[in-house]
Amino acid sequence: MRAVWPEELPLFFRISATDWLEERGWTVDETVRLAALLREHGVDLLDVSSGGNGGPAEIPVGPGYQVPFAARVRAEAGLPVAAVGLITESRQAEKILANGEADAILLGRELLRDASWPRRAARELGATTPAPPQYAWAI
Ligand SMILES: Cc1cc2nc3c(=O)[nH]c(=O)nc-3n(C[C@H](O)[C@H](O)[C@H](O)COP(=O)(O)O)c2cc1C
DSSP states (O other): OTTTSOTTSOOEEEEEOOOSOGGGSOOHHHHHHHHHHHHHTTOOEEEEEOOSOSSSOOOOOOTTTTHHHHHHHHHHHOOOEEEESSOOOHHHHHHHHHTTSOSEEEOSHHHHHOTTHHHHHHHHTTOOOOOOGGGGGGO
């Protein structure tokens, strides 16, 4: 994929870092090893999620519950990562970045609920974002 994808564009790779099934499924240790190989093959960033369809598993779903997986990949494989999964608040997202746990934040359901989330988050964090002219009086 790297060979056919334009050099100036980033190549992201999405992974379920664990199936939450211990040794019966894919593990975070294996994700860390794979991430190092992906880095060698020119992947720019690993989008670190987790699996929910490998069988019965106890998944401790809660705010940022997949962030530790991203942090491990970043620290141990040296590959930039994105954190995803129940990240819904601007300060929560900022803290993950400031702590060095991830290089980027990805949103799913919260962005469906509030398509203006990035703009609102920037305002809450005292940052400015480029805006189309139609938004100029509403920022
Ligand atoms: C029930 C359920 C099962 C999921 N299973 C997977 C999965 O197998 N692999 C995966 O990469 N992400 C999985 N996800 C994560 C979502 O694809 C997505 O990353 C996540 O919902 C985004 O986080 P957010 O919607 O909390 O912002 C699952 C999410 C839910 C709610």
